[in-house]
Structure formats: C-alpha cells, structure tokens
Amino acid sequence: MKQKLVVIGAGMASGRVLEHLTDDAPEAFDITLFNAEPRGNYNRLMLSPVLSGEKTYQDIITHDDAWYAARGVTCRFGESVVSIDRKNKQVIGQNGAVAYDKLVIATGSAPFIIPVPGKDLPGVVTYRDLDDTDAMVAAAAGGGSAVVIGGGLLGLEAAAGLAMRGMKVTVLHLMGHLMERQLDEAAGYLLRRDLEGRGITIKTQAATKAILGEDRVEAVLLESGETLAADLVVMAVGIRPETRVATDAALEVARGVEVNAQMQTSDPDVYAVGECVELDGLLFGLVAPLYEQARVVANGLLGKPDVFVAKELATKLKVTGCDLFSAGDFAEGEGREDIVFRDPSRGIYKRLVIEGDRLIGAVMYGNTADGNWFFGLIKDGTEIDEMRDTLIFGPAFQGGDSLDPLSAVAALPPEAEICGCNGVCKGKIVEAIAGGATDLGAVRAQTKASGSCGTCTGLVEQLLQVTLGDDFQMPTAQPICGCTDLTHEDVRRLIKSQELKSQAAVWQELGWTTPNGCHVCRPALNFYLLADWPLEYLDDPQSRFVNERKHANIQKDGTFSVMPRMWGGMTTPDELRAIADAADKYKVPTVHVTGGQRIDLLGVKGEDLPAIWADLNRAGMVSGHAYSKGLRTVKTCVGTDHCRFATQDSTGLGIKLEKHLWGSWTPHKVKLGVSGCPRNCAEATCKDIGVVCVDSGYQIGVAGAAGMDLKETERLTEAKSEDEAIALITAFMQLYRENAKYLDRPYKWVAKVGLDWVKERVVDDLESRAALVDRFEISQSIYRKDPWAEHVQNRAQIYAPLADLTLEAAE
Amino acid sequence: MNWLDIAAIDDIPLRGARVIKTPLGCVALFRTAMAEVFAVSDRCPHKGGPLSEGIVHGQRVTCPLHNWVFDLNTGQAQGADEGQIATYPVRVEGGRVLLDTVALGKKSAA
Ligand code: SRM
Ligand SMILES: Cc1cc2nc3c(=O)[nH]c(=O)nc-3n(C[C@H](O)[C@H](O)[C@H](O)COP(=O)(O)OP(=O)(O)OC[C@H]3O[C@@H](n4cnc5c(N)ncnc54)[C@H](O)[C@@H]3O)c2cc1C
Numbered sequence: 001m002k003q004k005l006v007v008i009g010a011g012m013a014s015g016r017v018l019e020h021l022t023d024d025a026p027e028a029f030d031i032t033l034f035n036a037e038p039r040g041n042y043n044r045l046m047l048s049p050v051l052s053g054e055k056t057y058q059d060i061i062t063h064d065d066a067w068y069a070a071r072g073v074t075c076r077f078g079e080s081v082v083s084i085d086r087k088n089k090q091v092i093g094q095n096g097a098v099a100y101d102k103l104v105i106a107t108g109s110a111p112f113i114i115p116v117p118g119k120d121l122p123g124v125v126t127y128r129d130l131d132d133t134d135a136m137v138a139a140a141a142g143g144g145s146a147v148v149i150g151g152g153l154l155g156l157e158a159a160a161g162l163a164m165r166g167m168k169v170t171v172l173h174l175m176g177h178l179m180e181r182q183l184d185e186a187a188g189y190l191l192r193r194d195l196e197g198r199g200i201t202i203k204t205q206a207a208t209k210a211i212l213g214e215d216r217v218e219a220v221l222l223e224s225g226e227t228l229a230a231d232l233v234v235m236a237v238g239i240r241p242e243t244r245v246a247t248d249a250a251l252e253v254a255r256g257v258e259v260n261a262q263m264q265t266s267d268p269d270v271y272a273v274g275e276c277v278e279l280d281g282l283l284f285g286l287v288a289p290l291y292e293q294a295r296v297v298a299n300g301l302l303g304k305p306d307v308f309v310a311k312e313l314a315t316k317l318k319v320t321g322c323d324l325f326s327a328g329d330f331a332e333g334e335g336r337e338d339i340v341f342r343d344p345s346r347g348i349y350k351r352l353v354i355e356g357d358r359l360i361g362a363v364m365y366g367n368t369a370d371g372n373w374f375f376g377l378i379k380d381g382t383e384i385d386e387m388r389d390t391l392i393f394g395p396a397f398q399g400g401d402s403l404d405p406l407s408a409v410a411a412l413p414p415e416a417e418i419c420g421c422n423g424v425c426k427g428k429i430v431e432a433i434a435g436g437a438t439d440l441g442a443v444r445a446q447t448k449a450s451g452s453c454g455t456c457t458g459l460v461e462q463l464l465q466v467t468l469g470d471d472f473q474m475p476t477a478q479p480i481c482g483c484t485d486l487t488h489e490d491v492r493r494l495i496k497s498q499e500l501k502s503q504a505a506v507w508q509e510l511g512w513t514t515p516n517g518c519h520v521c522r523p524a525l526n527f528y529l530l531a532d533w534p535l536e537y538l539d540d541p542q543s544r545f546v547n548e549r550k551h552a553n554i555q556k557d558g559t560f561s562v563m564p565r566m567w568g569g570m571t572t573p574d575e576l577r578a579i580a581d582a583a584d585k586y587k588v589p590t591v592h593v594t595g596g597q598r599i600d601l602l603g604v605k606g607e608d609l610p611a612i613w614a615d616l617n618r619a620g621m622v623s624g625h626a627y628s629k630g631l632r633t634v635k636t637c638v639g640t641d642h643c644r645f646a647t648q649d650s651t652g653l654g655i656k657l658e659k660h661l662w663g664s665w666t667p668h669k670v671k672l673g674v675s676g677c678p679r680n681c682a683e684a685t686c687k688d689i690g691v692v693c694v695d696s697g698y699q700i701g702v703a704g705a706a707g708m709d710l711k712e713t714e715r716l717t718e719a720k721s722e723d724e725a726i727a728l729i730t731a732f733m734q735l736y737r738e739n740a741k742y743l744d745r746p747y748k749w750v751a752k753v754g755l756d757w758v759k760e761r762v763v764d765d766l767e768s769r770a771a772l773v774d775r776f777e778i779s780q781s782i783y784r785k786d787p788w789a790e791h792v793q794n795r796a797q798i799y800a801p802l803a804d805l806t807l808e809a810a811e
Numbered sequence: 812m813n814w815l816d817i818a819a820i821d822d823i824p825l826r827g828a829r830v831i832k833t834p835l836g837c838v839a840l841f842r843t844a845m846a847e848v849f850a851v852s853d854r855c856p857h858k859g860g861p862l863s864e865g866i867v868h869g870q871r872v873t874c875p876l877h878n879w880v881f882d883l884n885t886g887q888a889q890g891a892d893e894g895q896i897a898t899y900p901v902r903v904e905g906g907r908v909l910l911d912t913v914a915l916g917k918k919s920a921a
C-alpha cells in the first residue's frame with residue numbers, strides 16, 4: 001500500500017526532495033504539498049533579477065502546475081499549515097486535516113524585523129518572496145526614495161534592483177563595512193565604491209532608531225539624529241528559521257528545528273530540510289547545502305542510507321557589475337598566513353588565507369574568475385606548498401601578473417594633482433616627460449612640480465619611472481613600513497589628490513600588501529585621514545597607540561598617569577583640592593609637578609580611569625592630552641598681572657591660545673610658550689611655537705626644540721595684536737597638520753620645506769592664512785572637546801575587565 | 812573541557828581586546844578585523860607589558876611598551892625577538908565567546 005507523505009512548504013529545498021523522490025520511486029508515496037504562498041516552487045534566488053527587471057516571474061518558475069500533476073502531487077497552495085497532530089499523525093491546514101505516515105517540514109526562514117517604532121507602517125517591506133518583490137516593483141513605479149536597512153547580500157541586491165528601477169536608494173548598515181560576514185574591509189570598500197558609483201548612498205555604522213510616518217512611511221530616523229526621507233523601507237537585516245509549527249508540535253527546536261545527519265527531527269517519522277533546520281549548532285542560508293540535504297531526505301524516505309555533511313560555502317553577489325567572491329572560513333584557526341594582491345588600476349583585490357599547507361579562505365573583488373578554482377582547493381584541502389608563491393595569481397599563472405609597486409601612481413587619472421604648491425597635475429608632468437624632460441631637474445624647471453616644499457618629489461620620480469621605464473634610475477626612498485613602497489609624503493599627497501577617505505580606500509588604491517596594515521602605518525594613516533577629512537573620516541581608536549586610545553600615558557608596570565589641563569599653567573585652590581582628593585581616593589602613589597606647568601598623577605589603575613576623570617571633570621578640569629600627538633601645554637609666565645618687566649598679557653594670551661588649540665591632533669606633539677618679555681621665563685624660544693612679548697607687539701618664533709635635539713626657534717614674524725598672533729599661530733598649526741610627515745616635530749618639518757615656504761602661506765598670503773584658519777576651525781568643530789568626559793559617558797565599560805574568573809562561583 | 816560563556820563578541824572592540832581576570836593571571840581576549848577571537852596571556856614576556864593595550868594588525872598584536880610583535884595563533888614573538896605567550900582555547904558560537912575554564916586553571920564550577 002502507498003504511504004502517505006505530507007510536505008509543509010513548497011520552496012527550494014522541498015522542490016528538490018520531490019524531484020529525487022518522484023524520479024527514483026514514482027509509486028512510493030501519496031504526496032500532499034502545502035504552501036503558504038499562493039503558488040508552487042520558483043527559483044527564489046532569482047527574485048533579484050525580477051526586482052531589477054532583468055527577468056520576469058514566468059522565467060523563474062521551477063515547478064509548474066503540469067509538473068505537479070504529472071508527478072501526482074496534491075497541491076494545497078495558498079494554505080498555511082496551522083499545526084501538526086503527532087499523536088494522530090495528522091497535519092492540520094487552514095482548510096482541513098490530512099493524515100501522514102511520513103512528514104517533511106520545509107518552512108524556510110522568516111525575515112527578521114528590527115523592533116523599532118513604525119516597523120508596521122505601510123510601505124515597510126521585507127525581501128523574501130514574490131509578493132515582497134511585487135510590492136517593491138509597485139513602489140518603485142512612483143520613483144521617490146527608498147531606504148534599505150541592512151548591507152548584507154539581500155539588502156544590497158534589493159538596493160541595486162530599486163536603483164535600476166529609478167529610485168533614489170540609501171543603504172543603512174550597522175557594521176563598519178558592507179557584507180562583513182563574507183568580506184573583509186578591503187573588499188567591502190571596493191563594493192561600496194562600485195555601489196556608490198551607481199548612485200546608491202551607503203551609510204555604515206548607521207543604527208535605525210525609528211521609522212516615521214502618519215498613514216504610511218515617510219522617513220527613517222537614525223540614532224545619530226539624522227532623518228532620511230523614504231517612500232519605501234526595505235528591512236533586510238537577517239533571517240531566522242521558520243519553526244513555529246515544529247515548536248507547537250513539541251519537536252526539539254533550538255534556533256532551528258534540530259535534526260540528525262539523516263535530517264530526521266526528534267520524531268523519526270518527521271524530517272526537516274532547508275533553512276528551517278539546525279544541525280550541530282549550524283544554520284543554513286544558501287542553497288548549495290540544502291540540495292545535499294534534499295537528497296539525504298529523499299534517500300531516507302526510501303530507506304536508503306545516506307548522511308548529510310556540512311561543507312565549506314562560497315558566496316557571490318548577484319548585482320551585475322559587482323564582481324565579488326568569498327569562500328571558506330575566516331574565523332578561528334591556528335597558525336594562519338595571508339597572501340594579498342591588489343591592483344589599484346583595475347580595482348582588483350584578492351586575499352588568500354592559508355593554514356599550514358592548505359588554503360582555507362579566499363576573498364576577491366574585481367576579478368573573480370579564479371574563485372571556483374580557489375574554492376576547489378579549499379573544499380578538497382589540497383596541499384598548496386608547491387605553488388604557494390604563485391598561488392594568488394590563480395591557475396593560469398606561469399608568468400602572469402606581477403606585483404608592481406608603481407601601479408598606484410600609474411593608476412592615477414591625468415587630472416590628479418601631484419604638486420599641491422604649484423597646482424601641477426599628473427597629465428602635465430607626463431606631457432613634460434614625454435617632451436624630453438627626463439630627470440627631476442628638468443621636470444621641475446618645466447612644470448614647477450616639486451619645486452616648492454618638495455614633498456611630492458617621490459611622486460614625480462615615480463612618474464618618471466612609470467613613463468620612462470628602465471631609462472630612469474629611481475633613487476631609493478624610505479617607505480612608511482613593510483606594507484607599502486610609498487613614502488609618508490607620497491601617501492599624504494595621494495590621500496588628497498585621490499580623495500581617499502578611509503583606511504580601506506588607502507590600502508586598496510595605494511596597493512598595500514597586507515590586509516589591514518601594521519602598527520607603524522595604521523597610526524600614521526589614521527592621522528592623515530582625520531587631518532584631511534575631519535568631517536568625513538571617523539577616527540579609529542584601534543589604529544592608535546594605547547596612550548591615545550585610553551587618553552592616559554601607560555607606565556612601565558601597566559598603570560597609567562592622569563594629567564588634567566591647567567590652562568596657561570594657572571590653577572586655583574579648588575582645583576588643587578580636587579587633585580589632592582583624587583590622589584587620596586585612588587591611592588595615587590606619585591604626584592609630580594611636570595616640566596609643562598601642571599600636575600601629573602602617576603600610577604593610576606586602568607580600571608579606575610573613568611572614575612578619576614569623572615571626579616576631575618566635576619571640579620571643572622579636562623584632559624591635559626599629555627599622551628597625544630596633539631596640543632600639549634602652553635607654558636606662560638606671570639606677565640603684566642604681576643611682573644614689573646612685562647610688556648603684554650602673556651598669561652592671558654597663553655590661556656587664549658590653549659583654549660583655541662586644545663584637542664587638535666597633530667603629526668607629533670606641539671608645545672607652546674608665551675613669555676612676557678625677552679627675559680623669557682616661559683622658555684618660549686625652544687618651543688615648537690613660542691611667543692615673546694615686546695613693547696611693539698608679539699614676536700612669533702617656530703620650530704624650536706629642547707628634547708632629543710636642542711634648537712632655538714626661528715622668527716616667523718611679528719604680530720601687532722593678540723588676534724593677529726592667534727591667527728598666525730593657528731595657520732601655522734594647520735599648515736603643519738596638513739603637510740608634515742607623521743612623527744616629525746615642527747622643527748623637522750620646517751627644515752624639510754623651508755621657513756620661506758611656510759612664511760609665504762602663513763604670513764604673506766592673507767587669503768591663504770584665512771583659509772588655513774578656517775580649515776582648522778572646521779576640524780576643531782569635531783575635536784575640540786574633552787575626551788575624558790566622552791569616555792566616562794560612552795565608553796566607561798571598556799576600562800573594566802570583561803570577566804573575573806578568580807572569584808569562586810556563588811553557589 | 813568546560814566551556815564557559817564569557818561575553819558577546821561585540822563586547823570586544825574590532826581590532827581590539829578586553830581583559831579577563833583568571834587564576835593564571837590576566838588573559839586578553841583579542842578580536843581581529845575579521846571577527847576572529849583569540850585568548851592569550853596579557854603579559855608580555857619582555858617586561859610585562861599589557862598586550863591587550865597593543866595595536867592589533869592581521870592576527871598579530873604589538874606590545875604597547877617596546878613594540879614586540881606576537882602571533883596570536885601560536886603566541887610566538889615575531890622577527891628577531893624571542894619569547895612566547897600562553898594561548899588558550901576559545902570558541903565563538905552564535906555571537907558568544909566561550910572559554911575553557913579548565914585550561915584557565917579554574918576548578919569546574921559544577
Ligand atoms: C610628565 C613629564 C615629565 C615630568 O614629570 O615633568 C614627561 C613625561 C614623559 N615624556 Fe616628556 N615629559 C614632560 C616634559 C617634557 C619636556 C619639557 C617640557 O615640556 O617643557 C620635554 C622637552 C621638550 C620637548 O617636548 O621636546 C620632553 C621631551 C620628551 C620627548 C622628546 C621629544 C623630542 O621630540 O625630542 C619624549 C619622547 C617622544 O615624545 O617621542 C617624551 C616622552 C615622554 C613620555 C610620554 C614617555 C613615554 O612615552 O611614556 C613620559 C610620560 C610620563 C607619563 O606617564 O606621564 N618627552 N618632555 C613632562 C610632562 C609635561 C606636561 O605637563 O605635559
Ligand atoms: C532575494 C533572495 C536572494 C537569494 N539569493 C541567493 C543566492 O544567490 N544564493 C544562495 O545560495 N541563496 C540565495 N538565497 C537564499 C535561498 O533562496 C534560500 O536559502 C532557499 O530559498 C531556502 O530554501 P527553503 O526551501 O529552506 O525555504 P524557502 O525557499 O523559503 O521555502 C519555504 C516555503 O515554505 C512556506 N511556508 C512557511 N511556513 C509555512 C506553513 N506553516 N505552511 C505552509 N507553508 C509554509 C513559505 O511560504 C515558503 O514558500 C536568496 C534568498 C532571497 C530571498
């Protein structure tokens with residue numbers, strides 16, 4: 001007698017089960033197929049081409065009415081299964097019950113809805129089935145704006161489809177880069193660049209606070225306070241296994257319906273298959289493993305032994321023109337090695353992860369032709385030792401691509417500015433070289449490039465090399481570190497001329513040879529980016545040395561020092577009392593009066609930092625930045641308030657300068673001094689910037705040193721008024737911030753570019769001075785604030801240990 | 812082995828670390844840019860620098876005191892420096908970080 005088989009859900013997985021079953025044993029079962037959707041199985045993967053208009057629903061149907069009829073499947077489409085009665089072996093649908101001998105649960109997944117206000121408004125859709133797709137197509141017909149929440153596979157396919165249908169699309173993504181589960185930062189950067197290239201706006205680290213609207217969606221409100229107008233909101237933040245009928249039937253369910261390797265649930269007559277299952281803690285979200293599972297289920301139903309084994313997976317994104325591939329495992333593992341290849345001119349990035357003598361992961365962008373070959377090596381666990389050195393070039397290697405350190409410069413467009421001082425672009429230089437200027441001197445003479453501050457010399461030389469090839473002998477310049485062949489100066493110029501606004505952009509466009517830099521280049525890049533793009537670039541604390549990340553100096557025993565600001569070296573009895581109280585309360589072992597006219601509390605435990613800062617904040621004190629490559633102290637003398645020789649209010653000017661400049665990041669630390677007369681009690685003439693007051697005004701000196709080197713300041717100019725002095729000093733700071741190499745104090749930088757070059761921009765050219773002051777102020781709108789207060793508010797928990805396992809359990 | 816749920820992976824900053832106190836001393840839980848997690852001793856064998864405060868790059872960390880670099884997989888010092896830090900078993904499951912308390916010298920809590 002025929003057995004009765006009931007299948008719940010007509011999707012990708014159960015479709016395969018039915019194919020195997022009816023092919024192998026057409027007469028074995030009486031089959032009833034329920035589906036909540038009012039249709040049979042179609043290729044769900046191809047919904048994106050339907051959304052974008054590249055395909056129609058008709059094109060993607062995999063099993064039509066004729067197929068079900070021919071295989072004798074009773075279809076109950078548009079009917080949800082309400083419950084399973086395991087005792088009486090019945091499935092109860094909305095229109096009545098059906099008895100079963102064997103049951104297959106194949107209910108797939110349900111989209112995850114983030115629980116924000118407004119999530120139920122009309123116009124908010126998910127992306128799972130044909131109805132969702134139709135709803136999006138209908139919404140797009142009216143044009144307007146769409147906000148897609150979620151920058152994973154589904155979200156991006158939805159975004160690309162909606163953009164192709166003419167909507168203005170913004171993607172909100174919680175994490176730092178797109179598709180972070182499948183891609184690393186570098187590939188995520190390239191993907192973002194390509195999507196932005198087709199008009200899609202991408203916002204990362206963007207958390208949704210609410211969806212706004214009266215009768216239907218009108219806008220999305222972000223945690224940052226920003227609102228984005230929206231006629232359509234697509235939620236694509238993830239999926240969760242659809243397990244309701246299984247849970248109600250008291251089958252074992254964890255995150256998904258639990259199955260064994262035969263795909264049987266805790267009831268051996270009930271199988272489960274597809275995205276609704278969980279096996280050994282694993283969930284499945286791509287079709288490849290589901291097809292394997294389907295075979296195992298069919299064999300199980302027919303009494304043939306078979307087991308399902310989870311394998312490595314590969315991901316591609318079905319957005320035409322975004323060529324990405326990722327496979328294998330980037331998480332956990334022992335003894336791993338990376339091989340990175342980047343070709344900035346062609347927008348290619350490839351990274352292989354090797355463990356021992358096997359390839360275990362691969363990410364690539366731009367050229368994924370070799371993806372399947374790498375995937376094969378990963379799946380088969382092929383030994384790769386023999387071909388390790390050439391592996392990254394793929395199977396077709398043997399004399400293929402080679403890594404060219406000059407490719408970043410070769411890739412620059414002709415209009416990219418090489419020499420900032422004289423406004424000379426690449427095209428002009430290449431033209432001069434082609435016209436016979438075959439050495440640096442000749443290029444300089446003809447184009448003026450590298451003729452002023454000289455920091456672009458390296459780039460001009462590289463252009464000579466790119467254009468002339470072996471006819472030009474490259475002088476060896478010192479690269480930043482082992483991750484690149486470019487010098488600091490080259491990188492600074494390229495960040496500006498190519499408008500690189502993230503570290504991932506620098507790594508990719510300038511051909512970094514490591515996945516994410518090292519402890520030498522990362523702090524430098526972080527500074528260059530925040531100095532050049534204060535509003536766009538988000539400071540990365542993880543690219544900072546501990547002192548700047550924790551806003552305190554680390555000591556040899558791992559404790560920290562805490563040094564509040566004393567503006568211009570001034571303090572009050574109340575401040576001194578608060579410092580004394582803090583020293584007592586936190587058992588500070590050492591209190592030292594520093595060379596910078598303030599008080600240092602040394603030996604504070606890391607976990608006490610937020611508390612001691614909060615106490616000092618309450619007494620009106622802020623961070624002294626004694627740890628930063630930034631403004632340190634402004635040392636002053638007592639000046640006209642008390643001193644019989646003073647000519648100007650040196651204390652007052654010092655305080656004004658410190659309040660104006662504090663919080664700003666600089667290539668290296670910057671210290672100022674303001675003395676009231678040439679007796680110079682504030683030692684202003686050996687500071688990075690020093691002011692000596694005289695009867696006629698203010699003598700401004702720069703580029704002094706009194707650390708490892710000793711050097712008197714050089715006279716920048718003389719100012720008539722305090723305001724003029726402040727503007728001159730601000731402009732000098734900004735010029736230093738925009739141009740110096742990371743870790744060059746001002747005296748080293750000025751020695752390279754020349755004081756005359758500095759004077760031209762800061763003193764002589766009033767327009768340039770004003771522009772420098774403006775740019776400094778823009779940056780200060782972000783950075784002129786107390787990091788201690790901010791950490792006490794937002795980051796206090798990271799100072800505490802994550803767990804304490806030395807305590808015995810309470811029970 | 813006795814796996815103990817310590818924290819959510821998001822409690823550890825990307826390319827950063829957090830410390831846990833154990834009977835064997837402080838152990839640093841590192842999270843790399845690819846969201847892998849490693850558990851190693853927080854004490855640099857050179858002069859005791861707190862490695863959790865170092866810069867994380869690739870699967871390595873640079874000690875904040877004198878720039879020794881350690882491979883987080885093996886615990887080996889890189890380059891010319893010689894030394895090794897202890898490494899401990901760690902697992903990430905469903906976004907949670909699990910540590911083996913036996914390896915960390917704690918008697919089974921049960
Ligand atoms: C606290 C203090 C010594 C003191 O107790 O007086 C001090 C302490 C340190 N100095 Fe200094 N310097 C201190 C005034 C100076 C001075 C004198 C001054 O500022 O008037 C100099 C010479 C002037 C100068 O800046 O060059 C000075 C030149 C240095 C240098 C050499 C810099 C150079 O370019 O030559 C370093 C090393 C570095 O920065 O790379 C340094 C580095 C350090 C570090 C940060 C070493 C380190 O990396 O851990 C010390 C941190 C101790 C801590 O935990 O707080 N310190 N240091 C002084 C703090 C001043 C302040 O209130 O902010
Ligand atoms: C837009 C989109 C693009 C995708 N692209 C890719 C890709 O490129 N590559 C890839 O590998 N994967 C991709 N996927 C994922 C892939 O489609 C799924 O992994 C696969 O469809 C899961 O198959 P399934 O049979 O488990 O579930 P489904 O195909 O979702 O089928 C489950 C069916 O069960 C029905 N159902 C649920 N509950 C009940 C109930 N109580 N009663 C009756 N019926 C019920 C549902 O209505 C649904 O029709 C994509 C998914 C989407 C949405």
Ligand code: SF4
Nearest residue numbers: 592594595600707708
């Ligand atoms: S002089 Fe040397 S030892 Fe003294 S605080 Fe400065 S860096 Fe440390």
Ligand code: FES
Nearest residue numbers: 855857858860874
């Ligand atoms: S203590 Fe770590 S390098 Fe010296």
